[in-house]
Amino acid sequence: MSLRERKKDKTRADLLAAALELFEKQGFAETTIHQIADAVDVSARTLLRYFPTKEDVVVSWVEEGMSVFLSSFADRPASEPAHVSLLASARAMLAHYQSQAEFYLTIERAIASSPAIRARKLEMSARLAEEVTELLRQRRGTAGGGDWQVLLYPALVFAMLRAVIGRWVAENGDRDLLALFDEASSLVTFAA
Amino acid sequence: MSLRERKKDKTRADLLAAALELFEKQGFAETTIHQIADAVDVSARTLLRYFPTKEDVVVSWVEEGMSVFLSSFADRPASEPAHVSLLASARAMLAHYQSQAEFYLTIERAIASSPAIRARKLEMSARLAEEVTELLRQRRGTAGGGDWQVLLYPALVFAMLRAVIGRWVAENGDRDLLALFDEASSLVTFAA
DNA sequence: AGAAATTTGGCACTGAGTGACTTTTGTGAA
DNA sequence: TTCACAAAAGTCACTCAGTGCCAAATTTCT
Incomplete structure (x- = not known):
């Protein structure tokens, strides 16, 4: 597995972890895509390339x-x-x-x-x-x-x-x- | 039934009819709340008071x-x-x-x-x-x-x-x- | 007719999601 | 190693759904 692929997997997993934590703390609706992305040091645009919607961060x-x-x-x-x-x-x-x-x-x-x-x-x-x-x-x-x-x-x-x-x-x-x-x-x- | 209530019922029904027509013609995603509201001569703000979301215009x-x-x-x-x-x-x-x-x-x-x-x-x-x-x-x-x-x-x-x-x-x-x-x-x- | 209550409109704002373009970063060959 | 190429990430500008707030219009009741 290439470095690129390993990084992608890690980012996906990190985004999930960050999202789960924020959703649990503040609720889904109260959490912005931006907050999730920030927690992983990634732009909101990138998050949306990994997951087509905010729901998908979890549901995918x-x-x-x-x-x-x-x-x-x-x-x-x-x-x-x-x-x-x-x-x-x-x-x-x-x-x-x-x-x-x-x-x-x-x-x-x-x-x-x-x-x-x-x-x-x-x-x-x-x-x-x-x-x-x-x-x-x-x-x-x-x-x-x-x-x-x-x-x-x-x-x-x-x-x-x-x-x-x-x-x-x-x-x-x-x-x-x-x-x-x-x-x-x-x-x-x-x-x- | 008061005039007010009759008007509300009519607006609800008109909004549904307009939405169904537009959805069928252009698809749900391609239709804006504004278009639906315009077709009934009502503001988008009012539509959203009748139905909490675009989906609800139909699903409610x-x-x-x-x-x-x-x-x-x-x-x-x-x-x-x-x-x-x-x-x-x-x-x-x-x-x-x-x-x-x-x-x-x-x-x-x-x-x-x-x-x-x-x-x-x-x-x-x-x-x-x-x-x-x-x-x-x-x-x-x-x-x-x-x-x-x-x-x-x-x-x-x-x-x-x-x-x-x-x-x-x-x-x-x-x-x-x-x-x-x-x-x-x-x-x-x-x-x- | 006119005051009170309800409905509507307008406006400004937030946040999700998209498209186009640029910059960065990993990859593969010389 | 270095350099060219491809893939990924970032930036920016945009559209649209949805919300809060206040002003204007409409209905109701007296």
Whole structure:
């Protein structure tokens, strides 16, 4: 990894750290992009090149979790029922969260604390659900899942994920994410 | 109803109409608050007194639907299982949508067309889910529902609602919302 | 008609975000 | 090492959303 890339990674991480600290101390709306940038000795313009919006300084980090979901999903056999693949990939993603529990706990706390950031995350999550719907549709040539499954099941699984993560955060990460997820998913049955 | 109130209602409605038209023609991001206000012969300052943000010019109108959900929910017996109440109130809300199909179709189309508006709506929907969770918790003294039901079921039902409305919009309102909802809900079973 | 209350407009301001241009800094070859 | 090139960072000027404040207009009530 080149010096350039290492510096970029460091700046990204520093910006996140500074943002989290300021958001916690003063709140999201009360913190300016300029303050965050100053704390890292970088211009506001540069911050906005790293992150397209103020929300993204925090929320972009959940994309990693989402890519874990997607790559797990890609590995599932196309012959598998939709809901089985989805639940398996959800568990894979949560395992990733659990493996960096402190990190994601901090981020999710910041997300939960501000309506604006939360809105952005919900939008990302909705977009991901649509992407997964599309992937399921492409399966349909081979193994199906009706029109509804393909649309509904991703939406429901992501709603479950949000609920589970929400509770995890509310309980300060005391319990295991996968255990929480299994408790939740035992209450819902998907038609095959 | 006084002249003042009638005028206010008219201005609200005019602003919505102007916004929808401009958003459709040029897109949400490309339309300024000023353009919307001009189209209604009102100052931008006034627009922002009617609607706190540009997104709200469109999205605030779904609050009516939400209040239908809530008032239906309040009428359900507290002894009823959580998911029964939730599904019943969801149907009540969709019946309201269906009764003003053209109106909601137009609005939901605009919402779907812009990530920013969609994010706002998702946030509102998440907030409503939390409110309903709170109401369910208050039931628990009398008739229960475990900790998980109370958190998870509202989240899932609202996810179902979004999926159903999404499909309804995608199909141009051709099919009946309640029929769509029943199709969707037949694929999911909630543990009692 | 006229005083009181409410609504609207105008203005100045902050902060997010963008585009264009210049300066700095890392990279790769001679 | 040094020098040319590319990538990144900074600067500046700008647009637009949103807010607070005060003055002008409009509605309401007497």
